[in-house]
């Protein structure tokens with residue numbers, strides 16, 4: 001098809017490109033130090049997160065649609081298809097599950113759960129009050145029809161210390177937030193703690209390469225763009241971390257993800273996804289216990305300029321990031337649909353030019369890790 005240019009020659013990238021003037025690029029945003037806020041002390045990381053998402057809250061959902069090839073609805077559709085295959089056996093009838101959406105933001109996943117037929121109640125928890133304000137405003141607008149069959153609440157709180165009893169929820173979800181946690185072990189242990197035995201945990205996040213150097217490069221660039229980014233884990237690391245907390249990783253059922261066809265940009269008139277990257281839709285990992293599991297991975301193209309704009313990234317930093325991605329594309333030339341080099345691409349961003357051959361884009365890979373509590 002020749003729509004995409006993919007970089008496959010990491011050696012051709014100048015190593016100096018990575019000596020970027022730091023915008024906290026080297027170490028991640030969260031140091032161990034705390035910042036006094038009123039009487040309580042918040043971690044540096046949580047301060048960064050709240051600052052970033054207070055700024056983003058009013059445009060969070062709108063900006064997504066500007067910078068992403070895949071619409072929110074499309075992405076959520078794919079996530080729900082993968083999650084629902086694991087809810088069937090757990091189902092006591094319609095609207096029976098008690099669910100918690102951790103770091104819910106403006107409530108995208110929370111609303112998807114509430115409007116599915118699975119949940120009797122859904123609680124969304126987030127640390128950033130202005131994200132919750134948006135979520136509640138959205139709730140007021142949608143408070144009719146199928147949503148009314150499910151009770152929906154929003155709570156302010158820190159995922160590192162969830163304000164719920166042990167074994168409280170049948171389903172605990174967390175989307176696109178692990179890469180903002182300083183110590184994801186802490187948040188994931190909390191997620192597992194509040195999930196009932198036999199309950200389901202579903203963690204969705206941006207993932208990095210399994211190759212450490214590539215993952216490091218990707219995370220450094222992400223932190224340059226947004227200081228509240230800590231670390232996007234590799235699919236194996238993310239799954240194993242989840243597994244650590246009495247959670248058995250569940251496989252993607254064959255064919256399920258493939259059925260969740262794209263209806264957004266990058267799809268043909270039948271809605272079939274024409275982006276070859278997005279058709280590589282599962283990743284094989286080895287669990288700690290030595291089992292092979294296939295996890296759904298959703299590839300999504302992002303427009304570099306809009307992605308940089310949404311975080312208000314300083315001009316000099318934008319220039320550096322853009323130059324690195326552009327250079328990485330240019331060294332490869334026209335590689336069409338040949339994906340063989342993707343996993344060694346130095347930046348870990350898999351940059352490409354869109355169909356017009358001028359708009360710089362890259363691919364995010366969202367991994368859906370679903371697990372059952374023992």
Ligand SMILES: C[S@@+](CC[C@H](N)C(=O)[O-])C[C@H]1O[C@@H](n2cnc3c(N)ncnc32)[C@H](O)[C@@H]1O
Pocket residue numbers: 046049050053102103104105106107108109125126127128131157158159160174175176177180181
């Ligand atoms: C990229 S947004 C994702 C929001 C939502 N989950 C979604 O999928 O649209 C990340 C969210 O994580 C929240 N967050 C990050 N760290 C948190 C923490 N320790 N406790 C609670 N919320 C947190 C932020 O406030 C922000 O709303």
